[in-house]
Amino acid sequence: MTARLAALVLDESKWLAFAMLLAALVVGARVLGRARQVPGSATLGAPSLFHALVIGTMGFGHLLAVTVKLAQGTLRGSPWVLLLLGLALLVPAALLGRQALRPSAEAAWRRRTAALNGCLALVLLALGLHNAPLAVPGLLNLAYLLQTRRGLGLALLGATWLANLALLAGALVFAASGQSFEQFSAEYEGAVEPR
Secondary structure (H helix, E strand, O other), rough: OOHHHHHHHHHHHHHHHHHHHHHHHHHHHHHHHHHHHHOOOOOOOHHHHHHHHHHHHHHHHHHHHHHHHEEEEEOOOHHHHHHHHHHHHHHHHHHHHHHHOOOOOOHHHHHHHHOOOHHHHHHHHOHHHHHHHHHHHHHHHHHHOOOHHHHHHHHHHHHHHHHHHHHHHHHHHHHHHHEEEEEHHHHHHHHHHHO
């Protein structure tokens, strides 16, 4: 049982789909619950909370995988560097999630939430361009929070949820493949490059 649990933790093909489904459940329940209490404010922090939960879960998964590999003696690389990489995702995601849980119509809340979305997107991009698809929802959240026109805001909100749906579809395909990220991306690159 322990070996099966460790194998599941180390299966990187499952983490993004798990993170997105968990975020969808939490945000969906929150939006439905708040819609009854405070109509209109239910969705203000939802995109940022969703993004924070996805990236925070991924960061937690990274830390858990590093810990399991360290315990198994199979960790390659510096444990301190690898742990810092996980914390680099988890800390800004936690700050963003905390901020998104207390939505406000005030400009200060919007600016701080936008800054945290931008910070998280920068961290993702700094960790590698392969993380760009994960940074897109955060950048769209940032644009949404800084805009002042209702029509543009609705378009950005729609684009954010479409980007998240595209990520979920990709995550489900990746999870079904059972491959490592390197195997999956090499297979995909071979399929789209001209021969």
